[in-house]
Amino acid sequence: MGMFDEEFDAIVIGAGHNGMALAGYLARSGWSVAVLERRTEEGGGLCTEELTEPNFLHNLHSNYHSLVGLSPVYDDLELEANGVDYAHPDVQMGSIFSDGTAITVHRDMEKTHRSFARFSQKDADTWLRLWEEVGGYMDLLVRTLMYAPPIALNDLTRALASWGVEEKSEFLSARLRSMSVAEFLDKHFENDRIKAMLAFHAAVCAYQPHVKGLAVTLPVLLGKISNWQLCKGGSHRLAHTLMRVIVKHGGRVYPQVPVEEIVVEGGRAVGVRVPDGFVRAKKLVASSIDVNQTFETLLQPKHVPAKTLEGVAGVEYQDATLFNVHAALNGLPRYKAAEFDPDIDRAWILNVGFESLEDFRQEFDCVRSGRLPEVPRLNVAVNSLYDPTDAPAGKATGLIRVFAPHALVDGGAEAWDERGREYGERCVERWASVCANWDDDALMRRFAVETPFDISRKMINYRFGDWMVGRIHPSNLLEHRPTEELAQYRTPVEGLYLCGASQHPHGYITFAPGYNCLGVIAEDHGLDKWWEEI
């Protein structure tokens, strides 16, 4: 009665959301599938832990799910019927400024327009035009840019040109490919704070505002600004749901079974070696972890062409990762800026500290140099606003995130173990400074910090703490992600596929890498496509 007496059609390495989604589709296609996970829990970044106190549910990584309803996986795998449940906050995000004013972004764009108009009528009107225009081609963009294998940037540009983009669109242009998010915002908007609000949204999605070329996908990002949703009961519930789908269709998820080697026979991946022995994969092995581990650690060098190894060695990771503070609160925070805009108290995701595009430049320059800013600039989310079950009755769970270097200039990554707590305190102070009820309600019960070094140790495929598993930069997107050779989900090792965040489009709860890999597998193996094709 051993664990792996049987062999499987497919073995998926890593039980993150992409690997599990792929396994779900394959299992439902009638394949026998096993997902092998190194950690003690399935879910990868869908990780919810009671880090501070019992009953305070902290999402350690994935917190914002912005493709609910857009990603085909939710419907195809019937995730709702299998138990996932989302809240869709009516006040999506906001910014609190040092002069006591605030901006709020609502699901209702009329309200967003009114908030923007208090800062600039012109920008508010521009925003509405942008919103409406993007709405017109959002579906098309999502399908062609995300839920399909990567298209070469040159082809995209040519397609836009032949469509006559300059005449038909105010905001799209062939020139976006050489512009940064900041340049795009400067071109269309006049008010610093509105620009900061929109740049904040991009930055939270790992699109650094001053990186040249990232404006090319900005319309897709902006089109999702009202679709940020919260997985009730913690993001990990989505992982439970995926597991239910897999098992229901006959698949298996095995946490705490680290894959030690991808076994290759005659140039073909035929299974994996785990501590218990060999597990055979009759049709394929799909790796959802980073390419460095896949090619440098799990495959013997003799099975990997030198050119592939060279490409993998050159894959770049984000130069700004995250430092997290997880807070157990005695109640919901209220903000001084509510005097200006009462809705700020209900904004799910808050920008505290970025007031202009220049602030982003300074922040990322500072982070890239391995330093911590004197006054941290925060991204705050209090999930209990929209999911009271994530904390005991009357209490609240809070999250502060700040951009941070993985390695500190003095002491490297290891130095975080010494300095994390103190930096956490500074982040908490900054948050307290904009709250109206911090002291009166003794809001902070306890907090835990999670440093970039912690992240990289816990989630080892988040190399250097990079939760996008590969730099968000034109040199590492689309047909370049992770390398030209590996960008189409196939590998030089026959029977070995890549289905994780290292692949196009990138990390985040899009399921797109898994979905796109599925398309390639379906083609190679003649799978009958029962799912909705987009």
Added chain:
Amino acid sequence: MDKSEFDVVIIGGGHNALTCAAYLARANVDVCILEGRHEWGGALYTAENTAPGFCHNIHANFMEFLHFMPFYADFDLPGLGARTIYPEAQAGIAFSDGRPPVIIYREDMIERTCQNFAVYSERDAETWRALKTKANEFAPMMFGNLYTPPAKFDLQKDGLPTVNNAPMTFKFFGLDEEMAYKSIRDCVDELFETDEIRALFYRVAVEFCGPPIEWPGTGGTFLFACLWMPGCWRMMVGGTHRLNGAMVTACLKEGVTMRESSRVERVILEAGRAVGVETVDGRRYTARQAVVSGIGLKDTFQDLVGEERLSDYYRRRVAHFKDGPDQVLGSVAMALREAPDYKSAARDPDINKAWYQVVGYDSAEEVLNYCRAGHIDRIPELPGAGVWVNSIWDPSQAPAGQHNLTGWYFFPRASCLSEAEWEEVKRSYNGRFLALYEKFAPNMTPSNVIADYLHTPLDQERGMRMREGDFGHGAMSPDQTGLMRPFAGASRYATEIEGLYLCGSCTFPGGGVTAAPGYNCFKILCEDFGYPEVWRSESRSY
């Protein structure tokens, strides 16, 4: 839209509830199980709450029942990922002056235990040889009893039956029947002469979380907790939560509908019959046949049903059901650079590889005083503990070359201290333990500890809904075990409310990862609703 009507709705997703659900589904019953927390498995709980990569079993750790547990075999849990390790040196105690350690080995290694005992006393070694041999013979009979519901009786007509098999059992062991009426400590002291050996037995006996070891009339527990249990302990590869992973997979395979983050707020009664439940988010789940509660007794009847719906008898017995003080624990967790290296290892290196290591006591008297403290509502002055370093056996539970220490303190009930006092314990007690630890294992210095964590009984109560921090969902003293669990009028899993059943640790045989309450409850449901008796197996009598 999510489906909302089922034959049976189960409240709580601990291991007993999962057991009951899996068998029900296999019997073609349409069953839904609702868990209030975000995670399944209740006390099958493993958390990385010290540092990344260090897994700690904050609640259940010892897996002594697995190889008799019907669920384990019937649903091929090993094949679904529940793999075990069976450490050779099962339990040991080290001493601060480097005296030889006392070590109990596996049940199939009686001679090695005897060799160890003989260092102190030939007589004690001889006693162990005779009694452990008997204990191994006795085990199958004991399991038949655990995995069978208590016999039917009519409380109104016949009154409370007097059932005490303990004297007979002592006879089977070749011991005087009178010993059944003694305390655990009396039995240990009568049979073993060595103070060091007594110290280990005292601590092992409280580890089982039975009655206070000086409580007369509980001699039977001595046979179970001291003679049978040490020797059968398995550990779960990857942490206790992996057993949950396999159980959940088994449930899903059988078609159980599972919903986490779905805390039940009330049981819906219609004409006195339980017909469904409502969760805190306002969803209703209809139960066509039965509502089965796997959570605590008071939680079920006081919080979810409402005392006003109970008879006077039920109201009284529920209100006076005791949580603690017998099995209230604090859990210590430490992320270590090196595993503890005991002074006593110079005399016998096996102590460093004993799975369960008793630390902090130099005499039997010190263990006694420690155990007494919790029963008089105090934090023990001497901060000793029983610990296990699972990474010695299973390196996957800690980063390469490093170690995960987890252990238990015996603490007073959660309500004995204020929240601020527990905070102070959380802040200081691990530090005191470590200072003491260093005297027993010189490498246990602050610099060997990467991070630590203390889970208090108050955390236990809040997180797992184990009132007072009682690991067993109700004291396991003679007044609350056997037919008396949770009380005579509810001892066969059915309750006075038609359609409402109990399957949690508050029912027979009690706390611990036996899966017996869930299994036995399923048997009763088969009787009451005519479900196919899929529990029957040719390979066992129960």
